[in-house]
Amino acid sequence: MRLLKVRQRLDRTRLEHPSTVLRPQLQALDALIRPGARIAIAAGSRGIDNLALIAREVSDYLKARGATPFVVPAMGSHGGATAEGQAEILKSYGISESTVGAPVRSSMDVVEVASDGLPIRVYMDRFVHDADGAILINRIKPHTDFHGRYESGLMKMALIGLGKQDGALAIHQLGVYGLRELIGPGARRVLAAGKILGGVGVVEDAYHRTMAVKVLKANEIADEEPALLELARRSMPRLPVKAIDVLVIDRMGKDISGVGMDPNITGRIGVNGEHDPAAPRIGAMIVCDLTDQSHGNAIGVGLADVITRRLYDKIEHEATYANVITSSFLERGKIPVAVPSDRDAFDVALRSCAQAANGRARILRILDTLHLEDIYVSPAVLDDLRDTPSIEVIERDVEMFNAAGSLIPF
Numbered sequence: 001m002r003l004l005k006v007r008q009r010l011d012r013t014r015l016e017h018p019s020t021v022l023r024p025q026l027q028a029l030d031a032l033i034r035p036g037a038r039i040a041i042a043a044g045s046r047g048i049d050n051l052a053l054i055a056r057e058v059s060d061y062l063k064a065r066g067a068t069p070f071v072v073p074a075m076g077s078h079g080g081a082t083a084e085g086q087a088e089i090l091k092s093y094g095i096s097e098s099t100v101g102a103p104v105r106s107s108m109d110v111v112e113v114a115s116d117g118l119p120i121r122v123y124m125d126r127f128v129h130d131a132d133g134a135i136l137i138n139r140i141k142p143h144t145d146f147h148g149r150y151e152s153g154l155m156k157m158a159l160i161g162l163g164k165q166d167g168a169l170a171i172h173q174l175g176v177y178g179l180r181e182l183i184g185p186g187a188r189r190v191l192a193a194g195k196i197l198g199g200v201g202v203v204e205d206a207y208h209r210t211m212a213v214k215v216l217k218a219n220e221i222a223d224e225e226p227a228l229l230e231l232a233r234r235s236m237p238r239l240p241v242k243a244i245d246v247l248v249i250d251r252m253g254k255d256i257s258g259v260g261m262d263p264n265i266t267g268r269i270g271v272n273g274e275h276d277p278a279a280p281r282i283g284a285m286i287v288c289d290l291t292d293q294s295h296g297n298a299i300g301v302g303l304a305d306v307i308t309r310r311l312y313d314k315i316e317h318e319a320t321y322a323n324v325i326t327s328s329f330l331e332r333g334k335i336p337v338a339v340p341s342d343r344d345a346f347d348v349a350l351r352s353c354a355q356a357a358n359g360r361a362r363i364l365r366i367l368d369t370l371h372l373e374d375i376y377v378s379p380a381v382l383d384d385l386r387d388t389p390s391i392e393v394i395e396r397d398v399e400m401f402n403a404a405g406s407l408i409p410f
Contacts, residue, residue, distance in 0.1 A: 171186065265372070
């Protein structure tokens with residue numbers, strides 16, 4: 001199968017030196033940091049650009065103020081819902097005592113905080129509860145399950161990330177309603193407990209690079225996070241066409257999306273009661289590999305139609321099921337048809353496409369849902385893109401597979 005390689009011009013608003021922007025903003029927290037205070041730095045399970053650098057800057061700032069910082073994982077049930085697994089995830093993102101200058105303290109123990117009439121119980125990481133304060137660090141972006149005033153960001157981290165598995169189960173047992181309607185009031189209960197001093201909100205451009213950092217005091221997070229979410233939404237990459245017969249995704253993973261491959265890109269949500277958007281419309285979707293940074297967590301694999309045996313063999317079912325069951329969205333953990341090679345997966349998907357016989361199949365290949373600058377398209381797709389000024393053809397007549405049936409690397 002031969003395709004054309006095209007390049008999309010996407011939002012490119014990289015913040016060249018995040019530290020120089022972050023350092024003066026941290027001074028807004030000066031009055032909240034007393035000498036000798038034990039302050040937790042909360043970091044999550046996403047592959048955030050400059051995460052270790054930002055955590056180091058916060059740690060250095062706290063030490064300069066005479067405080068004693070330490071790092072806690074704030075990632076709900078991720079990492080197989082174990083303290084060791086969550087610490088390992090942070091390590092894979094370059095966060096350790098040697099890189100951040102503060103020890104990592106990982107535990108699944110929580111303390112219940114007052115829910116004040118909410119239909120859920122609210123929890124907080126015990127290390128954070130027992131500390132003198134905490135600073136959250138998280139990327140703010142559209143969520144993979146729902147859309148609302150608060151999606152992925154500091155508010156969600158406060159309620160679900162710091163709530164560990166108990167907190168994640170409490171909110172997810174109410175499905176999309178819990179996420180859409182209760183993140184706001186639930187996170188406010190956590191903030192009202194007085195342990196969260198502030199947060200660092202990070203927004204990334206279409207190339208998964210830091211484009212903005214914003215330090216918010218605890219009493220500013222709820223009001224100011226929505227504007228950062230809207231900035232992130234405007235900056236997201238997108239597939240260049242609305243109708244696709246076969247979408248080939250080279251890899252998926254937890255470092256790419258909380259669901260392995262972002263439903264905001266593919267249009268496949270996989271949540272009961274939530275309708276897929278009108279576009280993009282994908283006939284068959286194949287995924288060929290799972291990133292090492294996923295640590296075997298293949299949540300989201302159920303959104304694909306065909307996978308390779310290589311991907312299947314990397315799945316750690318215990319870690320995947322812990323995440324899937326906690327989320328309550330079981331469809332995302334189902335195993336698709338698994339075949340020996342990339343070429344076999346493509347052939348199975350193409351066979352389900354009505355356009356295959358006349359050679360007009362609309363095929364699109366991407367590396368993953370984070371990297372959408374360079375993509376491969378079939379001639380039928382290119383026909384729709386000829387008058388699109390943001391699209392440039394950079395290579396023609398490109399073979400997709402080698403003789404062994406493996407995808408030729410991007």
